[in-house]
Amino acid sequence: MVERKKKKATIKDVAGMAHVSIATASRVLSGSDYPVKEELKSAILAAAQKLDYQPNVFGQLLRGATNKQIGVVVPSISNPFYSQLFAAVQKVCMDQGYVPILYSSHSDRNMEQHYIDMMIHYRVAGTLLSLMGWEPGMCRRLEEAGIPCVLFDQPHEDPEVSSIDFDFYSGGKLAAEYLTGAGHREIVFATGSVDRPSRKKLLAGFQAGMELGGCSFGEEHLVVNHTVKGTGASAMKDYQCGQGLGEIILERPYLPDAVFAVNDMMAIGIIKKLETSGIHVPVDISVLGFDNVEFGEMIVPALTTISQSAYRTGELAAEILFESVTEGSRMKKKLMLEPVLVERDSVRRKHNKIRRNQ
Amino acid sequence: MVERKKKKATIKDVAGMAHVSIATASRVLSGSDYPVKEELKSAILAAAQKLDYQPNVFGQLLRGATNKQIGVVVPSISNPFYSQLFAAVQKVCMDQGYVPILYSSHSDRNMEQHYIDMMIHYRVAGTLLSLMGWEPGMCRRLEEAGIPCVLFDQPHEDPEVSSIDFDFYSGGKLAAEYLTGAGHREIVFATGSVDRPSRKKLLAGFQAGMELGGCSFGEEHLVVNHTVKGTGASAMKDYQCGQGLGEIILERPYLPDAVFAVNDMMAIGIIKKLETSGIHVPVDISVLGFDNVEFGEMIVPALTTISQSAYRTGELAAEILFESVTEGSRMKKKLMLEPVLVERDSVRRKHNKIRRNQ
DNA sequence: TTGAAAGCGCTAACAG
DNA sequence: CTGTTAGCGCTTTCAA
Numbered sequence: 093m094v095e096r097k098k099k100k101a102t103i104k105d106v107a108g109m110a111h112v113s114i115a116t117a118s119r120v121l122s123g124s125d126y127p128v129k130e131e132l133k134s135a136i137l138a139a140a141q142k143l144d145y146q147p148n149v150f151g152q153l154l155r156g157a158t159n160k161q162i163g164v165v166v167p168s169i170s171n172p173f174y175s176q177l178f179a180a181v182q183k184v185c186m187d188q189g190y191v192p193i194l195y196s197s198h199s200d201r202n203m204e205q206h207y208i209d210m211m212i213h214y215r216v217a218g219t220l221l222s223l224m225g226w227e228p229g230m231c232r233r234l235e236e237a238g239i240p241c242v243l244f245d246q247p248h249e250d251p252e253v254s255s256i257d258f259d260f261y262s263g264g265k266l267a268a269e270y271l272t273g274a275g276h277r278e279i280v281f282a283t284g285s286v287d288r289p290s291r292k293k294l295l296a297g298f299q300a301g302m303e304l305g306g307c308s309f310g311e312e313h314l315v316v317n318h319t320v321k322g323t324g325a326s327a328m329k330d331y332q333c334g335q336g337l338g339e340i341i342l343e344r345p346y347l348p349d350a351v352f353a354v355n356d357m358m359a360i361g362i363i364k365k366l367e368t369s370g371i372h373v374p375v376d377i378s379v380l381g382f383d384n385v386e387f388g389e390m391i392v393p394a395l396t397t398i399s400q401s402a403y404r405t406g407e408l409a410a411e412i413l414f415e416s417v418t419e420g421s422r423m424k425k426k427l428m429l430e431p432v433l434v435e436r437d438s439v440r441r442k443h444n445k446i447r448r449n450q
Numbered sequence: 451m452v453e454r455k456k457k458k459a460t461i462k463d464v465a466g467m468a469h470v471s472i473a474t475a476s477r478v479l480s481g482s483d484y485p486v487k488e489e490l491k492s493a494i495l496a497a498a499q500k501l502d503y504q505p506n507v508f509g510q511l512l513r514g515a516t517n518k519q520i521g522v523v524v525p526s527i528s529n530p531f532y533s534q535l536f537a538a539v540q541k542v543c544m545d546q547g548y549v550p551i552l553y554s555s556h557s558d559r560n561m562e563q564h565y566i567d568m569m570i571h572y573r574v575a576g577t578l579l580s581l582m583g584w585e586p587g588m589c590r591r592l593e594e595a596g597i598p599c600v601l602f603d604q605p606h607e608d609p610e611v612s613s614i615d616f617d618f619y620s621g622g623k624l625a626a627e628y629l630t631g632a633g634h635r636e637i638v639f640a641t642g643s644v645d646r647p648s649r650k651k652l653l654a655g656f657q658a659g660m661e662l663g664g665c666s667f668g669e670e671h672l673v674v675n676h677t678v679k680g681t682g683a684s685a686m687k688d689y690q691c692g693q694g695l696g697e698i699i700l701e702r703p704y705l706p707d708a709v710f711a712v713n714d715m716m717a718i719g720i721i722k723k724l725e726t727s728g729i730h731v732p733v734d735i736s737v738l739g740f741d742n743v744e745f746g747e748m749i750v751p752a753l754t755t756i757s758q759s760a761y762r763t764g765e766l767a768a769e770i771l772f773e774s775v776t777e778g779s780r781m782k783k784k785l786m787l788e789p790v791l792v793e794r795d796s797v798r799r800k801h802n803k804i805r806r807n808q
Numbered sequence: 809t810t811g812a813a814a815g816c817g818c819t820a821a822c823a824g
Numbered sequence: 825c826t827g828t829t830a831g832c833g834c835t836t837t838c839a840a
Binding site for chain 1: 816
Binding site: 112113114115116119126127128129132151153154155156 | 825826827828829831832833834
């Protein structure tokens with residue numbers, strides 16, 4: 093049986109060993125610039141060293157120090173979009189001497205609420221949130237507790253809170269324009285439940301883009317797979333949703349020219365289903381994704397997609413959060429990221445001549 | 451300008467409003483079963499409600515309560531193996547009323563050390579560690595601080611600490627046996643730097659398996675790609691490493707029958723490089739992965755691999771951790787997970803007859 | 809059944 | 825320059 097839990101040295105122990113008061117000990121140990129005689133200073137440092145002294149955070153925190161943790165809520169950690177985003181957040185936090193804490197909500201409103209309570213409880217210095225459910229109250233509670241927050245990923249249109257938004261409407265429009273521009277006419281919009289604000293905007297933009305491209309877009313062009321069992325939006329769930337979408341598409345009387353999927357993992361699921369059914373992408377049908385997840389580049393054919401840079405989003409969100417956290421700025425900022433097309437191999441260019449008839 | 455940070459109600463406020471002492475207030479608010487007159491109890495609860503009282507964790511923690519957080523250190527969050535593993539950990543922690551905190555070390559020994567210090571600093575209730583660098587001291591510091599830990603993913607052979615190990619040696623052997631058994635003779639072992647304990651064992655097992663399969667394994671069958679710039683083991687890094695590996699293989703005078711990659715992301719990189727060079731998997735060459743990452747199932751061809759179940763690993767690790775955390779068990783446990791082959795589409799079965807000669 | 813008070817470890821205001 | 829002390833919010837003796 094090993095020696096049990098030897099008690100940690102406190103500042104009092106250090107002070108004792110160095111024959112000074114705890115006040116002086118505190119002054120040098122907390123790195124204050126308060127003047128202390130060199131002699132004592134080194135004695136204290138030596139004692140601290142010998143005792144392997146480390147300040148008790150809870151003492152400091154109770155005293156009023158700020159908890160240098162940043163709470164981050166995302167729907168799913170296994171979805172590469174969010175893990176890449178988190179990597180960026182981590183980097184920025186690190187540089188600022190903070191440490192991010194990740195909460196995965198599985199897109200469950202209760203969990204989101206639970207984690208927000210948690211963060212208030214631990215008095216984190218700031219929060220980064222991707223919230224599915226959202227009532228104005230949620231962020232207010234954080235603000236009341238003096239915790240700055242910035243929303244990302246899901247647009248919520250609240251002037252009272254900072255956010256880094258992605259222009260989903262333009263994204264949808266760009267998708268439609270690119271696809272029609274490439275000569276496709278019969279284009280399908282493939283998605284899971286259109287429950288999130290992001291998807292609603294994407295769809296609206298897509299419809300607008302189709303019209304601009306001179307294509308009709310009716311009920312029959314909207315392919316929805318509702319059969320996602322349980323809540324949660326893991327990579328696997330989206331992929332499976334995509335597989336289901338692929339099936340639905342295969343069951344149609346005729347294949348569309350192209351399909352636009354609401355995110356990359358779904359697009360990958362669709363491609364997989366098509367390929368294993370002998371339909372080749374992009375020769376038989378084109379598939380366009382959305383997100384620009386790293387994985388998209390790794391598959392064959394490499395996924396053509398619309399980039400909502402996960403890394404950039406995380407970086408920006410963290411940066412504007414720190415403006416509030418460290419500078420105590422009360423200013424609410426709204427940043428809008430524009431979509432960028434990433435052309436790879438999953439969409440075929442039909443080199444369409446000038447649209448003349450049909 | 452919005453109302454600023456109204457101070458949170460303390461137990462004193464609640465006691466005041468309910469006209470009781472803070473002692474009695476504490477007794478009911480902390481859910482103790484200490485007897486308190488019903489009348490006062492409800493008055494206190496009502497006051498707490500009205501003031502939106504929430505206990506200050508730091509007070510409780512300073513007082514000696516345990517911090518119900520679990521620290522988890524992994525090399526990379528964007529690698530699906532670890533994000534899946536973490537999902538399992540999260541689930542188990544949740545059920546126990548704890549919350550996991552994720553640290554991504556980028557396989558950097560200094561970071562690992564840094565995060566361990568962090569966890570000691572925050573006096574987490576327990577830790578789950580995948581450590582690249584490892585000296586006996588690392589866990590001892592945790593144990594001294596009274597923080598139980600369990601190692602996973604990287605074997606370290608220390609009887610003083612619990613671990614859930616994967617049998618990498620058997621894994622390597624299984625890989626070689628399967629590949630030779632499928633009729634392949636010229637088989638290559640593809641890897642990044644053989645720096646981690648896990649890879650060394652894998653290689654040793656592979657060599658043994660090759661011998662058992664009656665195949666020679668010499669220098670020329672070991673393909674190493676050292677050109678991984680910087681530290682870190684993100685999914686992307688491994689993938690790129692795989693691409694490099696693919697290139698090396700393509701440059702050889704003749705193509706091997708099969709290649710065994712040290713992890714799935716590398717295998718995917720290899721496949722991608724081969725496919726884009728007109729070499730088809732598995733008709734021209736077979737590729738076997740290792741890890742059984744979800745993503746392997748999503749590509750075409752679906753990746754045949756050896757399963758080191760990320761989810762199961764995380765689940766087990768968390769479970770044996772909680773035996774120490776909640777039951778205060780001092781027992782050190784060593785669990786060993788055996789490899790399982792997951793047959794999909796990236797390895798071709800040559801239907802070899804009984805090995806007779808050669 | 810209730811309350812007063814000590815003390816967890818730390819920092820800062822104040823007094824020497 | 826150094827030390828004494830109050831107090832952050834909480835739980836838990838100990839005394840009433």
